[in-house]
Amino acid sequence: MTLQKKLRSDKLSELLGRVRREISERIPHSPKEIGAIGNSVLNEGFCFSDNALFVERGQGPHVFDTSGNQYVDFSLGSGTMILGHANPEVVTAVEKQIRNGSIFSRPNSLAFQYADLLSEIQPSPRKFAFCNSGAEATMRAIRAARGYTGKPVVAMVNGAWHGSNDWGLFQEDYESDPEAPKLAPRSAGIPTQIGEHLALLPPDQNAIQAFVEENASRLAMVFAEPVQGPLPLPGAKRRLEHLRTVTRKNDVLLGFDEVVTGFRLALGGGQEYFGVEADIISYGKIAGGGLPIGIVGTSLEIANHISANEPDAENIVYFGGTFSANPLTLSAGLATVKTLAAEAESIYPRLEETTDLFARRMNATFERLDVPIRIAHAPSIFRFIFTDRPLRTRRDRDLLEIDRKIQDLFYDLLLLEGFHIGTNRINFLSIHHDESMLDELAQACERAALLMVQDGAFA
Numbered sequence: 485m486t487l488q489k490k491l492r493s494d495k496l497s498e499l500l501g502r503v504r505r506e507i508s509e510r511i512p513h514s515p516k517e518i519g520a521i522g523n524s525v526l527n528e529g530f531c532f533s534d535n536a537l538f539v540e541r542g543q544g545p546h547v548f549d550t551s552g553n554q555y556v557d558f559s560l561g562s563g564t565m566i567l568g569h570a571n572p573e574v575v576t577a578v579e580k581q582i583r584n585g586s587i588f589s590r591p592n593s594l595a596f597q598y599a600d601l602l603s604e605i606q607p608s609p610r611k612f613a614f615c616n617s618g619a620e621a622t623m624r625a626i627r628a629a630r631g632y633t634g635k636p637v638v639a640m641v642n643g644a645w646h647g648s649n650d651w652g653l654f655q656e657d658y659e660s661d662p663e664a665p666k667l668a669p670r671s672a673g674i675p676t677q678i679g680e681h682l683a684l685l686p687p688d689q690n691a692i693q694a695f696v697e698e699n700a701s702r703l704a705m706v707f708a709e710p711v712q713g714p715l716p717l718p719g720a721k722r723r724l725e726h727l728r729t730v731t732r733k734n735d736v737l738l739g740f741d742e743v744v745t746g747f748r749l750a751l752g753g754g755q756e757y758f759g760v761e762a763d764i765i766s767y768g769k770i771a772g773g774g775l776p777i778g779i780v781g782t783s784l785e786i787a788n789h790i791s792a793n794e795p796d797a798e799n800i801v802y803f804g805g806t807f808s809a810n811p812l813t814l815s816a817g818l819a820t821v822k823t824l825a826a827e828a829e830s831i832y833p834r835l836e837e838t839t840d841l842f843a844r845r846m847n848a849t850f851e852r853l854d855v856p857i858r859i860a861h862a863p864s865i866f867r868f869i870f871t872d873r874p875l876r877t878r879r880d881r882d883l884l885e886i887d888r889k890i891q892d893l894f895y896d897l898l899l900l901e902g903f904h905i906g907t908n909r910i911n912f913l914s915i916h917h918d919e920s921m922l923d924e925l926a927q928a929c930e931r932a933a934l935l936m937v938q939d940g941a942f943a
């Protein structure tokens with residue numbers, strides 16, 4: 485049945501209307517209701533729409549909206565707050581630092597202490613550059629790879645998201661051959677010439693090998709997320725090991741974008757969890773403890789080509805910026821990573837087990853209810869996938885999932901039950917998310933799915 489036909493079914497449109505009404509009673513719909521004069525913010529997601537939840541504060545695993553409603557937060561600042569909101573160690577470190585000033589445009593000791601700690605958790609020696617967002621880190625990682633190798637092209641994996649710099653804003657063109665996919669800009673205003681220096685790897689491993697071999701002389705780096713948040717598929721270890729073997733054999737760098745997976749899959753991120761080492765790594769999110777951060781880690785050899793390290797050598801790559809390595813962000817990041825490091829042996833296995841149990845339970849429930857929903861997951865990351873068909877690529881996901889409006893209804897029902905799922909629909913666990921919270925979420929998911937079945941949402 486088409487969505488239009490479905491929505492004409494009385495029961496479903498009544499359910500949609502009721503859910504929308506209940507949500508809109510909870511959230512502000514005008515600038516005045518939040519103490520503003522105009523609706524003049526241009527940031528993505530900051531608008532007065534029917535489902536714009538205005539979060540006022542967060543504490544541990546919870547966030548609270550403008551009316552004081554409490555939600556269990558599964559977004560956690562897009563995966564950032566692994567220690568929960570307002571963690572006492574982080575708050576103390578930031579309070580201490582802000583009293584002493586937050587930016588001096590001179591080296592500070594925190595940067596060196598933080599880089600030392602990061603070095604300890606890497607499989608081999610590294611140097612690090614600090615910047616202010618994941619998008620800045622990936623942009624610098626790409627620049628470092630191109631500068632160091634002198635080769636022009638960086639290859640990405642299908643479904644990749646490397647942030648909103650001009651390199652990251654290219655996505656798979658779904659009109660192109662799925663076995664030899666091409667990229668297209670996903671925003672106006674991007675120099676299309678950048679696309680000439682980017683490539684998209686084919687999904688098949690033999691085709692990847694052939695692509696890297698054929699393009700080795702112009703390929704600076706293959707850049708991959710160890711796990712993609714929007715589609716955390718099984719088999720990542722095998723795929724990453726294959727990329728490592730093929731790149732090494734063809735003298736191409738391997739970059740890991742660990743903005744999501746760093747300090748999340750394991751203290752040492754995807755490198756540690758999958759036992760695969762990259763040449764260049766970008767970090768963000770958790771690394772800043774809730775303040776804006778990006779970090780680029782490189783091998784010592786590549787570091788010799790970064791401006792701060794060797795200003796007079798040839799092929800020097802410039803890394804700089806007013807707020808780069810500022811002590812306020814570093815105080816939050818260092819406190820976070822120190823806290824994680826102190827209890828890594830218990831935190832990470834527990835997070836993995838909790839996610840795993842939840843995913844298995846939900847997949848069994850969705851099968852029993854015969855609804856087209858499944859859970860894809862990696863340690864402490866999961867996403868509801870709205871199809872029961874097997875998926876190989878992000879293109880498969882986007883083309884096979886049921887209509888967005890029906891997906892949104894599921895999420896809205898969860899919101900009404902007190903669960904906050906982020907607008908990008910990727911779910912994360914913090915150290916506070918225990919089995920009882922996931923049990924409550926599982927029960928809410930089952931109720932939502934049952935209601936949707938009864939009212940014809942999946943018909």
Ligand SMILES: Cc1ncc(COP(=O)(O)O)c(C=O)c1O
Binds near residue numbers: 562619645647713741
């Ligand atoms: C894998 C990955 N890389 C880079 C980025 C960009 O990070 P930021 O939003 O901090 O710029 C993101 C953000 O979600 C990401 O998921």
